[in-house]
Amino acid sequence: MMLTQINNADQSIIITGHLVELNFSQRLTRALKKFLLLISITIAAVFIPVAHFVLVPVFLILSVYFFFKEFKIKQNLIITDSYNCLNCQSNLLIPKELDGNLRMNCKNCHQQYKLSL
Numbered sequence: 001m002m003l004t005q006i007n008n009a010d011q012s013i014i015i016t017g018h019l020v021e022l023n024f025s026q027r028l029t030r031a032l033k034k035f036l037l038l039i040s041i042t043i044a045a046v047f048i049p050v051a052h053f054v055l056v057p058v059f060l061i062l063s064v065y066f067f068f069k070e071f072k073i074k075q076n077l078i079i080t081d082s083y084n085c086l087n088c089q090s091n092l093l094i095p096k097e098l099d100g101n102l103r104m105n106c107k108n109c110h111q112q113y114k115l116s117l
């Protein structure tokens with residue numbers, strides 16, 4: 001696998017790792033765990049006076065949103081080493097879950113990288 005800078009294709013980082021495919025039931029289980037966590041926060045928010053008029057609808061929408069966001073994740077990326085940004089040398093936080101979007105940014109200097117498999 002390789003991380004290539006978006007606006008400077010000559011510079012790239014070779015990363016070692018492997019992809020783990022998630023099957024339907026694993027994806028559903030992960031999505032339901034996140035959904036149930038947010039629904040429990042929604043239920044807890046019912047008991048907060050006045051603020052519950054805002055908090056309950058917001059957390060209800062967030063629970064549905066994160067259910068589908070989590071369900072879209074089809075692969076886990078397993079990386080054991082850490083890698084540094086080519087621009088600023090800060091540690092790169094490579095996403096461990098891939099939902100088809102193979103791009104990432106350096107959190108420090110916002111350099112964009114494209115992950116190619």
Ligand SMILES: [Zn+2]
Binds near residue numbers: 087088089090106
């Ligand atoms: Zn950087």
